[in-house]
Amino acid sequence: MPQRRDVKVPEKIDINMTPMIDVVFQLMAFFLMTFKVSTVEGDFNLKLPKDERSAGPANTQVEMIDVILKAKPDGDLLYVQIGGKAPFGGGLRGFADLTTQVALKVKQAREADQEVPEIQIDADDNLRYENIISTIAHVSSHYDAEGKAEPLATKVKFKPKE
């Protein structure tokens, strides 16, 4: 007759979870308080040596396009103008017209196997900076018919003020 075995009931091991949960909640609180929904930032890269800033283009073959930005007294854009031409107006329409004109001149230069024109921005002192960025964006590239970004002017500079 087989011997009767003592069946041992497995003991339940209680792990103290309290410190872990404390730490986890502290981490949660830290992340919740420091969490920021950050926007993606991009750059417009420009090479602006001091000597080229005040002088004209080194190569006289390179055309210089003067982009004049006139401001309203409150700093908003009044109109965009390419030197010697009628103003385009302000807002998105003005910038769209500017892009069209610059794209035309860039196309003409490329077809004639010449260097792409340089852009010189002549802005009023009180003009809001966002208009400068819009100008740089609209003269440096545009979207073609297929929706691809195509580069336009590669050299953009600021007209010095006395």
Added chain:
Amino acid sequence: MPKIKSGIDVSAEGDMTSMIDMTFQLIAFFMILINFSDASNNQEIKLPASELAIPPDAPPEDAIVLQMDSYGKVLYSGDGFVDLPVIRQRLNVKKNLLERAKPGSASDATVIIRADKNVATKYVRDMLQMCQELGFTTFAFRAASQER
């Protein structure tokens, strides 16, 4: 006299597993999203937005970040917003350090300009001119990328 029954001591233990699972998932979510590289960016500055602002593939070497608020005050190296002449002195020190480490490196250093969209152009132009006078030639105008 009523009898008091001596019952077994039963402690109520809730199942914590699902709560801990969820909490760990939340921590993982926040850990993935946290971005320490943006910590130095001043959140009060409202950047101009543009569709054509391209996020850089890699941060530029020797980047100098100049942040300008809407009043034309400049923040550099976390010492609060100050006037341009103060920044000029600090940038001059930085330029000398760069030149001492590697001659000619000041012109290779990228000056990142994070200016508020409402600041007057005059202040940005003055800052740019100051940087050029110190010998910095490479600039990155920072803008908030916008979906087309």
